[in-house]
Amino acid sequence: MRTPVIAGNWKLFKTADEAATLVSGLIPLVKDTTGVEIVIAPVFTVLDRVSKLTAGTPVKLSAQDCFWEEEGAFTGEISPKMLRDAGCSHVIIGHSERRQYFGETDETVNKKTKAAIAAGLTAIVCVGETLKEREDGIMNDVLKRQVTKGLEGLSSFQAIIVAYEPVWAIGTGKTASDEQAQDAHKYIRQVIKETFGSAPAESTRILYGGSVKPENVKGLMTQPDIDGALVGGASLKADSFGAIVNFGK
Ligand code: PEP
Numbered sequence: 001m002r003t004p005v006i007a008g009n010w011k012l013f014k015t016a017d018e019a020a021t022l023v024s025g026l027i028p029l030v031k032d033t034t035g036v037e038i039v040i041a042p043v044f045t046v047l048d049r050v051s052k053l054t055a056g057t058p059v060k061l062s063a064q065d066c067f068w069e070e071e072g073a074f075t076g077e078i079s080p081k082m083l084r085d086a087g088c089s090h091v092i093i094g095h096s097e098r099r100q101y102f103g104e105t106d107e108t109v110n111k112k113t114k115a116a117i118a119a120g121l122t123a124i125v126c127v128g129e130t131l132k133e134r135e136d137g138i139m140n141d142v143l144k145r146q147v148t149k150g151l152e153g154l155s156s157f158q159a160i161i162v163a164y165e166p167v168w169a170i171g172t173g174k175t176a177s178d179e180q181a182q183d184a185h186k187y188i189r190q191v192i193k194e195t196f197g198s199a200p201a202e203s204t205r206i207l208y209g210g211s212v213k214p215e216n217v218k219g220l221m222t223q224p225d226i227d228g229a230l231v232g233g234a235s236l237k238a239d240s241f242g243a244i245v246n247f248g249k
Contacts, residue, residue, distance in 0.1 A: 002205050004221065005161060005201075005228035006245045007039035007124060009064060009092060009209075009236025019046040022238055023053045026228035029242030031057060037228070038245050039090050039124075040235065044078055051087025059218060061190045062090035062124065065098060068111035080119030092230075096167045106149035114152060117159040124161045124230065125150050126209070127188070131168035140187055147191045157192075161207060163230040164188055169210025171232055178219045181208045185225035212242035221247050 014022060019042050030038055041062035042050050051061050063086075067077035093116060094109035109125060116123040127146035129139040143164075149158065164184050169176050176184070185206045186213055193201035208220050209230030219225050234240040 002203065002227045003035065003037050005037040005039060005205050005207055006241075007062060007090070007092075007161075007163075007207065007228070007230045007249075008041060008042065008094070008241050009230055009232050010042045010235060011064070011097070011232060013236055014046060015043060016046045016049045019050050020053060022236070023050055023059070025238030026242055027053070027057050027059060029238060030059065030245045033058060033245055033249075035248070036245060041090070041092055041246065044086075047083070047086040047088060057089075059182045060089045061087050062092055063088050066090050066091050066093070066112055066116055066121075068108075068115040070115075080116045080121050083121060084119055085237075088121060090124055090161075091116050092126065092163075093124045094146070096126060096128055096165055096170060102169075106146055109146075109150040110152050113160070114154065117154070117156070120159075122159045122161060124163050124207070126163045126165050126230070128163075128165040128167050128170075128209075130155060134166070134168065139184075143184065143188055144191050147188055148195050151192075151196065154196070157196065157204050160200075161205045161228075162188060162192075163207040163209050165209035165230060171211070173211050175211040175213075175216050175220075176208070178223055181220055182223035182225055185223065189225050212244060214240055215246075217244045217247040 039062045046191045063083045091114045098104040113123045129142045170193045205227035207228040207230045212229040212231045
Protein backbone atom coordinates (compact mmCIF):
# COMPACT_ATOMS: atom_id res chain seq x y z
CA MET A 1 0.00 0.00 0.00
CA ARG A 2 1.56 3.29 -1.11
CA THR A 3 0.22 6.35 0.72
CA PRO A 4 -0.53 9.07 -1.84
CA VAL A 5 1.54 12.25 -1.66
CA ILE A 6 0.40 15.68 -2.82
CA ALA A 7 3.34 18.10 -2.85
CA GLY A 8 3.25 21.78 -3.71
CA ASN A 9 6.30 23.36 -5.31
CA TRP A 10 6.05 27.09 -4.72
CA LYS A 11 9.08 27.83 -6.92
CA LEU A 12 10.29 31.46 -6.67
CA PHE A 13 7.09 32.88 -5.22
CA LYS A 14 5.84 34.23 -1.88
CA THR A 15 7.40 36.58 0.61
CA ALA A 16 7.12 35.60 4.27
CA ASP A 17 3.81 37.42 4.78
CA GLU A 18 2.37 36.01 1.56
CA ALA A 19 3.52 32.54 2.58
CA ALA A 20 1.90 32.90 5.99
CA THR A 21 -1.38 33.96 4.38
CA LEU A 22 -1.30 30.97 2.02
CA VAL A 23 -0.52 28.46 4.78
CA SER A 24 -3.14 29.93 7.10
CA GLY A 25 -5.69 29.54 4.32
CA LEU A 26 -4.60 26.01 3.49
CA ILE A 27 -4.52 24.44 6.95
CA PRO A 28 -8.29 24.60 7.62
CA LEU A 29 -8.92 23.01 4.21
CA VAL A 30 -6.68 20.00 4.83
CA LYS A 31 -6.66 19.51 8.59
CA ASP A 32 -9.15 16.63 8.43
CA THR A 33 -7.67 14.98 5.35
CA THR A 34 -6.54 11.47 6.08
CA GLY A 35 -4.64 8.95 3.99
CA VAL A 36 -2.74 11.59 2.02
CA GLU A 37 0.76 12.90 2.76
CA ILE A 38 0.68 16.68 2.26
CA VAL A 39 3.91 18.55 1.52
CA ILE A 40 4.64 22.16 0.62
CA ALA A 41 7.95 23.50 -0.69
CA PRO A 42 8.42 27.24 -0.14
CA VAL A 43 11.60 29.23 -0.82
CA PHE A 44 14.43 28.86 1.72
CA THR A 45 13.89 32.25 3.34
CA VAL A 46 10.37 31.48 4.53
CA LEU A 47 10.92 27.89 5.73
CA ASP A 48 11.41 28.90 9.33
CA ARG A 49 8.28 31.09 9.41
CA VAL A 50 6.18 28.46 7.64
CA SER A 51 7.44 25.65 9.88
CA LYS A 52 6.02 27.48 12.91
CA LEU A 53 2.62 27.60 11.19
CA THR A 54 2.60 23.97 10.02
CA ALA A 55 3.80 22.51 13.35
CA GLY A 56 1.12 20.17 14.70
CA THR A 57 -0.77 20.09 11.37
CA PRO A 58 -0.68 17.39 8.68
CA VAL A 59 1.26 19.72 6.36
CA LYS A 60 4.91 18.74 5.97
CA LEU A 61 7.66 21.05 4.85
CA SER A 62 10.04 20.60 1.93
CA ALA A 63 12.84 22.64 0.41
CA GLN A 64 13.22 22.98 -3.35
CA ASP A 65 16.91 22.00 -3.51
CA CYS A 66 19.95 21.33 -1.32
CA PHE A 67 23.71 20.93 -1.56
CA TRP A 68 25.47 17.64 -0.82
CA GLU A 69 28.02 18.86 1.74
CA GLU A 70 27.01 19.31 5.37
CA GLU A 71 28.92 22.58 5.83
CA GLY A 72 32.02 24.39 4.61
CA ALA A 73 33.23 27.05 2.20
CA PHE A 74 30.36 26.75 -0.29
CA THR A 75 28.97 30.26 -0.58
CA GLY A 76 25.30 30.43 -1.39
CA GLU A 77 24.54 26.77 -0.71
CA ILE A 78 22.37 25.15 1.93
CA SER A 79 22.80 21.67 3.38
CA PRO A 80 20.30 18.94 4.20
CA LYS A 81 21.25 19.27 7.89
CA MET A 82 20.31 22.96 7.79
CA LEU A 83 17.02 22.13 6.11
CA ARG A 84 16.21 19.70 8.91
CA ASP A 85 17.11 22.43 11.37
CA ALA A 86 14.65 24.76 9.60
CA GLY A 87 11.85 22.22 10.00
CA CYS A 88 11.97 20.35 6.68
CA SER A 89 11.18 16.68 6.32
CA HIS A 90 11.43 16.62 2.52
CA VAL A 91 13.52 18.14 -0.25
CA ILE A 92 12.89 18.32 -4.00
CA ILE A 93 15.95 17.32 -6.01
CA GLY A 94 16.63 17.56 -9.75
CA HIS A 95 13.61 19.63 -10.75
CA SER A 96 13.72 20.23 -14.51
CA GLU A 97 14.11 23.98 -13.93
CA ARG A 98 17.31 23.26 -12.01
CA ARG A 99 18.49 20.90 -14.73
CA GLN A 100 17.64 23.49 -17.41
CA TYR A 101 18.87 26.75 -15.81
CA PHE A 102 21.32 25.79 -13.06
CA GLY A 103 23.45 22.99 -14.47
CA GLU A 104 21.93 20.16 -12.45
CA THR A 105 23.08 16.77 -13.77
CA ASP A 106 22.29 13.17 -12.96
CA GLU A 107 25.55 13.10 -10.97
CA THR A 108 24.67 16.12 -8.82
CA VAL A 109 21.16 14.74 -8.36
CA ASN A 110 22.70 11.52 -7.09
CA LYS A 111 25.04 13.29 -4.65
CA LYS A 112 22.26 15.51 -3.34
CA THR A 113 19.86 12.57 -2.97
CA LYS A 114 22.38 10.56 -0.95
CA ALA A 115 23.17 13.54 1.26
CA ALA A 116 19.49 14.31 1.81
CA ILE A 117 18.56 10.83 2.93
CA ALA A 118 21.70 10.55 5.07
CA ALA A 119 20.48 13.67 6.90
CA GLY A 120 17.05 12.12 7.47
CA LEU A 121 15.14 13.93 4.74
CA THR A 122 12.83 12.34 2.20
CA ALA A 123 14.06 13.15 -1.29
CA ILE A 124 11.55 13.93 -4.03
CA VAL A 125 13.68 13.14 -7.07
CA CYS A 126 12.37 14.64 -10.32
CA VAL A 127 12.75 13.09 -13.75
CA GLY A 128 11.10 13.82 -17.08
CA GLU A 129 11.64 14.21 -20.79
CA THR A 130 11.54 17.35 -22.92
CA LEU A 131 9.13 17.63 -25.84
CA LYS A 132 12.00 17.10 -28.28
CA GLU A 133 13.12 13.96 -26.48
CA ARG A 134 9.54 12.62 -26.61
CA GLU A 135 9.19 13.48 -30.29
CA ASP A 136 12.60 11.98 -31.09
CA GLY A 137 11.45 8.70 -29.51
CA ILE A 138 14.11 8.72 -26.78
CA MET A 139 11.82 9.39 -23.83
CA ASN A 140 12.33 5.97 -22.26
CA ASP A 141 16.12 6.24 -22.62
CA VAL A 142 16.06 9.62 -20.88
CA LEU A 143 13.84 8.38 -18.05
CA LYS A 144 15.96 5.27 -17.60
CA ARG A 145 19.17 7.31 -17.44
CA GLN A 146 17.74 9.84 -14.99
CA VAL A 147 16.31 7.15 -12.70
CA THR A 148 19.29 4.78 -12.72
CA LYS A 149 21.97 7.48 -12.41
CA GLY A 150 20.01 9.70 -10.04
CA LEU A 151 19.31 6.84 -7.64
CA GLU A 152 22.55 4.89 -8.19
CA GLY A 153 24.14 3.31 -5.13
CA LEU A 154 21.28 3.90 -2.69
CA SER A 155 21.10 1.37 0.09
CA SER A 156 17.46 2.11 0.90
CA PHE A 157 14.48 3.50 -1.00
CA GLN A 158 12.45 4.17 2.14
CA ALA A 159 13.03 7.91 1.92
CA ILE A 160 12.77 8.19 -1.85
CA ILE A 161 9.84 9.60 -3.80
CA VAL A 162 10.17 9.90 -7.57
CA ALA A 163 8.34 12.67 -9.44
CA TYR A 164 7.71 12.16 -13.14
CA GLU A 165 7.41 15.62 -14.66
CA PRO A 166 7.35 15.80 -18.45
CA VAL A 167 9.09 19.12 -19.10
CA TRP A 168 6.56 20.05 -21.81
CA ALA A 169 3.74 19.87 -19.27
CA ILE A 170 5.32 22.03 -16.54
CA GLY A 171 3.75 25.46 -16.26
CA THR A 172 2.34 25.19 -19.78
CA GLY A 173 -1.23 24.23 -19.00
CA LYS A 174 -0.66 21.05 -21.07
CA THR A 175 -1.18 18.01 -18.89
CA ALA A 176 -0.10 14.57 -19.98
CA SER A 177 -3.21 12.48 -20.56
CA ASP A 178 -3.99 9.96 -17.85
CA GLU A 179 -2.75 7.21 -20.20
CA GLN A 180 0.49 9.02 -21.13
CA ALA A 181 1.24 9.61 -17.46
CA GLN A 182 0.37 6.03 -16.48
CA ASP A 183 2.59 4.63 -19.26
CA ALA A 184 5.57 6.70 -18.06
CA HIS A 185 4.98 5.79 -14.41
CA LYS A 186 4.70 2.08 -15.27
CA TYR A 187 7.94 2.32 -17.21
CA ILE A 188 9.73 4.09 -14.33
CA ARG A 189 8.50 1.43 -11.90
CA GLN A 190 9.78 -1.24 -14.28
CA VAL A 191 13.21 0.47 -14.44
CA ILE A 192 13.34 0.61 -10.63
CA LYS A 193 12.46 -3.09 -10.51
CA GLU A 194 15.09 -4.11 -13.06
CA THR A 195 17.80 -1.93 -11.52
CA PHE A 196 17.11 -1.97 -7.80
CA GLY A 197 14.71 -4.87 -7.21
CA SER A 198 11.04 -5.68 -6.68
CA ALA A 199 10.73 -4.29 -3.14
CA PRO A 200 11.74 -0.70 -4.01
CA ALA A 201 9.67 -0.88 -7.20
CA GLU A 202 6.57 -1.82 -5.21
CA SER A 203 7.06 0.61 -2.35
CA THR A 204 8.36 3.77 -4.06
CA ARG A 205 5.76 6.49 -4.57
CA ILE A 206 5.87 7.97 -8.08
CA LEU A 207 4.21 11.38 -8.37
CA TYR A 208 3.01 13.02 -11.56
CA GLY A 209 3.83 16.69 -12.12
CA GLY A 210 2.84 18.99 -14.96
CA SER A 211 -0.11 21.37 -14.83
CA VAL A 212 -2.01 19.37 -12.21
CA LYS A 213 -5.23 21.16 -11.24
CA PRO A 214 -8.35 20.35 -9.24
CA GLU A 215 -10.04 19.43 -12.56
CA ASN A 216 -7.54 16.79 -13.68
CA VAL A 217 -6.18 15.34 -10.44
CA LYS A 218 -8.87 12.66 -10.01
CA GLY A 219 -8.27 11.05 -13.40
CA LEU A 220 -4.53 10.96 -12.78
CA MET A 221 -4.95 9.52 -9.29
CA THR A 222 -7.06 6.62 -10.52
CA GLN A 223 -4.11 5.29 -12.56
CA PRO A 224 -2.50 2.29 -10.85
CA ASP A 225 1.10 3.58 -10.95
CA ILE A 226 0.38 7.22 -10.08
CA ASP A 227 0.81 7.74 -6.34
CA GLY A 228 0.35 11.46 -6.09
CA ALA A 229 1.17 14.80 -7.62
CA LEU A 230 3.87 17.45 -7.57
CA VAL A 231 1.97 20.66 -8.13
CA GLY A 232 3.47 23.99 -9.18
CA GLY A 233 1.13 26.83 -10.17
CA ALA A 234 -1.97 25.40 -8.51
CA SER A 235 -0.16 25.10 -5.17
CA LEU A 236 0.09 28.89 -4.88
CA LYS A 237 -3.56 29.29 -3.93
CA ALA A 238 -5.05 27.68 -0.83
CA ASP A 239 -8.34 26.76 -2.49
CA SER A 240 -6.85 25.07 -5.55
CA PHE A 241 -4.14 23.21 -3.60
CA GLY A 242 -6.71 22.29 -0.93
CA ALA A 243 -8.99 20.87 -3.63
CA ILE A 244 -6.13 18.82 -5.10
CA VAL A 245 -5.20 17.45 -1.67
CA ASN A 246 -8.85 16.49 -1.19
CA PHE A 247 -9.07 14.71 -4.55
CA GLY A 248 -10.59 11.64 -2.92
CA LYS A 249 -13.48 13.43 -1.18
C1 PEP B 1 6.34 21.93 -10.94
O1 PEP B 1 6.79 23.03 -10.68
O2 PEP B 1 6.93 20.94 -10.51
C2 PEP B 1 5.14 21.84 -11.76
C3 PEP B 1 4.69 20.65 -12.08
O3 PEP B 1 4.54 23.01 -12.13
P1 PEP B 1 3.05 23.21 -12.74
O4 PEP B 1 2.11 22.41 -11.87
O5 PEP B 1 2.80 24.67 -12.67
O6 PEP B 1 3.07 22.69 -14.14
